[in-house]
Every structure is written in structure tokens, then in C-alpha cells.
Amino acid sequence: MAKVFSDRKEAGRLLSRELFSYSNHPNALVLAVPRGGVVVGYEVSRTLHLPLDVIVTKKIGAPSNAELAIGAMAEDGKPIFEEELLSKLGIEKEDLPREMRRVSRTIQEYIRIFREGRSLVLKEKVVIVVDDGVATGATLEAALSWLRTQRPKEIILAVPTGARDSMTRLERLADRTICLDKPEWFSAVGQFYREFGQVTDEEVKRILSAS
Known part of the structure; x- marks a missing residue:
């Protein structure tokens, strides 16, 4: 159990x-x-x-569903993707620059707020x-x-x-x-x-x- x-x-x-x-x-x-x-x-x-x-x-959300994590980013701004999930959903990394910029800004804001x-x-x-x-x-x-x-x-x-x-x-x-x-x-x-x-x-x- x-x-x-x-x-x-x-x-x-x-x-x-x-x-x-x-x-x-x-x-x-x-x-x-x-x-x-x-x-x-x-x-x-x-x-x-x-x-x-x-x-x-912070997680990187899918274009059609922001709650679905297709990857993540840490403080260096380098994304790590769930490659199998990207392939399954037919998502190209080239389609994600707006989401990655949003995540990067959020990370920097959290560093400012918390540290x-x-x-x-x-x-x-x-x-x-x-x-x-x-x-x-x-x-x-x-x-x-x-x-x-x-x-x-x-x-x-x-x-x-x-x-x-x-x-x-x-x-x-x-x-x-x-x-x-x-x-x-x-x-x-x-x-x-x-x-x-x-x-x-x-x-x-x-x-x-x-x-």
C-alpha cells in the first residue's frame, strides 16, 4: 500500500x-x-x-495545454524536453520560443522574489x-x-x-x-x-x- x-x-x-x-x-x-x-x-x-x-x-507547457509538462528549465535557461512526449504530440521545438521565453522570465522573477x-x-x-x-x-x-x-x-x-x-x-x-x-x-x-x-x-x- x-x-x-x-x-x-x-x-x-x-x-x-x-x-x-x-x-x-x-x-x-x-x-x-x-x-x-x-x-x-x-x-x-x-x-x-x-x-x-x-x-x-519551471515546467515548459504544451502549446495546447499549459498544464501538460513537455519539458522544464532551470536557472541557466537551458530547456530539457520530454522527447518521447514531443514526438507523440507532434510538437516541434521550433514552435516553443514564446513559451520558453515566458518560463525564463518566470524563473528570473522567482530568483528576484525568493533570493x-x-x-x-x-x-x-x-x-x-x-x-x-x-x-x-x-x-x-x-x-x-x-x-x-x-x-x-x-x-x-x-x-x-x-x-x-x-x-x-x-x-x-x-x-x-x-x-x-x-x-x-x-x-x-x-x-x-x-x-x-x-x-x-x-x-x-x-x-x-x-x-
């Missing part, structure tokens, strides 16, 4: 148990994916006494990347691919729940992966939480200010 978490806070506390060896690590930090991942990441950073920051990544425009300095750092779950894995694939270019000492991906195929793909991009549950049937991250409310930008800013 798939594990169902009461809320993101509980998920973060349970993740912390698997990451206890990093507690008070002098060179480690938690990078959470906004917005929902910040709630989980805060619990991890608080329990382990580590700094908390955000890594910004006051600061760049992340991650060289030789132990980086724990936290999100509230993995469905397609597109946004985390973009984040981890960019993160590797920043030359951290170690990348740990930590999520409460994740689709099996997506986690298999992401495991190749991290030095260590922690996923508390990989349900056999996975349609959306929210199905594995009893309470899965929308997290606002203001809430993210409050959490980051308190960390």
Missing part, C-alpha cells in the same frame, strides 16, 4: 530521519524547489540545523535537493542537470514520494537519492498527501525569512 503523508511538514520530518548523518554538516545546505518543496525543505533544514535556500526550476537576485555559490558544497514529490521528474531533471555544472561536492536528492520510472531517471543525476515511497500507481503528487494545499509566494518568503 502506498504511503500517504498527513501534510508536507510531516513528509519533511520523515525525510530528515533518513538524512540525519548530514546534521550540523559544516559544508551542507538544503535547496528546496518552490513552492511546495520549500515547506518540506524547511522541516529538513530545521531538523538537521542546515541553511535553507531555493533552486528555481533577492542572489546567485547560488555551490562549488564543493554538499547539496540536499528537496521537493514534495516527483511525478514526471522534468523539473527536477532540469534542476539537477544545472546543479551539476555548479561543481558541488555531493548532490543528494530527497523526496517523500516519486513515480518509479521518474526516480530511476533522476537517480543517474544525483550522487545519492532518498525517496520514502515509490508507489506502483502514480498519477499526481497530491494523491499521497491528506492535506496538499496551494503554497503561496508569501508563504515561501516567510519560511525563507524564518530559516
